[in-house]
Amino acid sequence: MSTETLDRAAARAVDALHAELEGLDTEAALEAVTSGRAVAPEPRAPRRRRGTRIAAVAAAVLVLGGIVAALRPDGSGRDVRVADGPPIDASAYGAVVGRLESQVVPGLVAEVHGPELLGARSEVAVAVRGAAPGRTYHLAQCLRPGLPVNNPATTCAELGDLVIGSDGTGVAALRLPAVFMGTVPLRPNDCRTSECELQIGPLVGEDEPESTGDAAAFVPSSDPFYVGDGSAPSPWLPLAFDPAAEVDPLPTLSVTAIDGPDQGRWVRIEGANLAPGALALTVQGFLQEPAPPFSELSPTAVGELRTVEVGADGSFEVELALPDPIVQAPADIDGEARTPAPVACGAAPWACRIRVLWADGAPSVEGTPALLPEPVAYPAA
Amino acid sequence: MTATPEVPTIPAPAGEASFEDVFRADHRAVVAIALALTGSRAVAEEVAQEAFLRAHQRWDRVGTFERPGAWVRRVAINLALSDQRRRTSERRALARLELVRRDDGDRAAGVVAADAFWAAVRELPPQQRTAVVLRYVEDRPVADIAEILEVAEGTAKAHLHKARRALARRLTIDLEEEER
Numbered sequence: 437m438s439t440e441t442l443d444r445a446a447a448r449a450v451d452a453l454h455a456e457l458e459g460l461d462t463e464a465a466l467e468a469v470t471s472g473r474a475v476a477p478e479p480r481a482p483r484r485r486r487g488t489r490i491a492a493v494a495a496a497v498l499v500l501g502g503i504v505a506a507l508r509p510d511g512s513g514r515d516v517r518v519a520d521g522p523p524i525d526a527s528a529y530g531a532v533v534g535r536l537e538s539q540v541v542p543g544l545v546a547e548v549h550g551p552e553l554l555g556a557r558s559e560v561a562v563a564v565r566g567a568a569p570g571r572t573y574h575l576a577q578c579l580r581p582g583l584p585v586n587n588p589a590t591t592c593a594e595l596g597d598l599v600i601g602s603d604g605t606g607v608a609a610l611r612l613p614a615v616f617m618g619t620v621p622l623r624p625n626d627c628r629t630s631e632c633e634l635q636i637g638p639l640v641g642e643d644e645p646e647s648t649g650d651a652a653a654f655v656p657s658s659d660p661f662y663v664g665d666g667s668a669p670s671p672w673l674p675l676a677f678d679p680a681a682e683v684d685p686l687p688t689l690s691v692t693a694i695d696g697p698d699q700g701r702w703v704r705i706e707g708a709n710l711a712p713g714a715l716a717l718t719v720q721g722f723l724q725e726p727a728p729p730f731s732e733l734s735p736t737a738v739g740e741l742r743t744v745e746v747g748a749d750g751s752f753e754v755e756l757a758l759p760d761p762i763v764q765a766p767a768d769i770d771g772e773a774r775t776p777a778p779v780a781c782g783a784a785p786w787a788c789r790i791r792v793l794w795a796d797g798a799p800s801v802e803g804t805p806a807l808l809p810e811p812v813a814y815p816a817a
Numbered sequence: 818m819t820a821t822p823e824v825p826t827i828p829a830p831a832g833e834a835s836f837e838d839v840f841r842a843d844h845r846a847v848v849a850i851a852l853a854l855t856g857s858r859a860v861a862e863e864v865a866q867e868a869f870l871r872a873h874q875r876w877d878r879v880g881t882f883e884r885p886g887a888w889v890r891r892v893a894i895n896l897a898l899s900d901q902r903r904r905t906s907e908r909r910a911l912a913r914l915e916l917v918r919r920d921d922g923d924r925a926a927g928v929v930a931a932d933a934f935w936a937a938v939r940e941l942p943p944q945q946r947t948a949v950v951l952r953y954v955e956d957r958p959v960a961d962i963a964e965i966l967e968v969a970e971g972t973a974k975a976h977l978h979k980a981r982r983a984l985a986r987r988l989t990i991d992l993e994e995e996e997r
Contacts, residue, residue, distance in 0.1 A: 441990065442981060442984055442985045442988070442990055445934055445988065445990055446934065446953045447953075448931060448934075449931040449934035449935055449953070450953050450954055451931075452931030452932075453849055453852055453853055453931070453935070453954065454849060456852065456858055457845065457848060457849060457852065457858065460844075460845055460848060460862075462840070462841060462844045462845060463841075465840075465844060465862070465865070465866060465869075466837060466840045466841065466844070466869075468866065469840070469866060469869050469870050469873050470836070470837070470873060
């Protein structure tokens, strides 16, 4: 145990933080903003990121469901379409199978039109009326229970945004897969065997908070989009999928030990049913305890990031070096802070586990489904 | 971004404070908050710039708020957390490793290194991370933290409490003082 308190440590850390800001030129920054020289950097624009994630999900949908003929008359093949072209007739997608009424704004209603029982990739339409013109609603497919879409614990696929027109209405056509790639954890989620939902959440601008007090929201709480703490579920509509719906083979990643001189130091990674193109991968080693959820895994070690090429048949094979040893964090042992020795996984394979990581955010993985296979044991040296 | 966007002229301040007043008063604090959340000064300055730019472009509305600075902080926090969210799993793991390594060197001296402290902060869940940053970097009372997070005071206090406990446990140091 350290001899100091948390608040003293914090005070020193804050001092160091401010020291790091030495030379910060507020006047120059102000001039940049007011003169027009300052522009929002594109890579961090949330809408663009969301688009990237949607692209990844859409690609996953293509992998999962196969590239099929477009179901809509326009033949666009897109998985999300909003009424930015010809008006979408929501009733053409079927009867109303779900309905939400705002708990805040009288007359604000969202209805979902579609088949009573959804197939492998059924189309539905989401129609909103009574909303504030220009408002954006975020649509996502999630496993229950409903948590805010961007809550770290939520398993959702982001479907797209619905923008309200000047008359207070908006319609989006969606293609809902029976099996979707969730963001956390990064693996396929099967709505044929698990309960799934459609979430309709409010967004204000991009990252902007709800500050005007005139929220036209479906939820009584403030916008939970980014700083939501998971305590306020987003509104949701249950989705009923046909348990017998047939889907294409799911993407897979597998890890196997390499025999021979490299035994215990290298592994072979194989993937199948993936989107062709570049895929960035690395190997993570971690101690066997604690068990997942992944975000709680500690301590860990990470191997070199590699980019592999997924062939036209959707498969690849690559050999990667295992990260070894794994450094352990200081721990409170019998009332004393001790730093356990690093674990040499090659010599103690029973203590370590391996996971292949898909590298989020790298340009090379655009349009590639995210996967997080179950961990496997370290191979013995 | 290749094209230079059209930036509107500064609208007349609708409230008492002009955009420039708010910028000069809050810019450094917003950069500091973003730095604590992201760990990168370059990213922090970008985040602050983007947050203020949005405020500037919407000043006819934002300027009418009672505390435009709170709005800017909220936008900056969301942007900073978005940046954090982009971090890949292995980067989080690397950060954790880095925390361990840095922590080892200073532990012998009985102190917690500043970078180890902030690395531990960045391991917290977003709400707790934000609450503790506002508390320590700006010395904000619970009521202000609640306003910026748009949660009830009790919720903000709970986030702070959990964050401090988690930090103390992670850094293996004493938790001496109670939240104000």
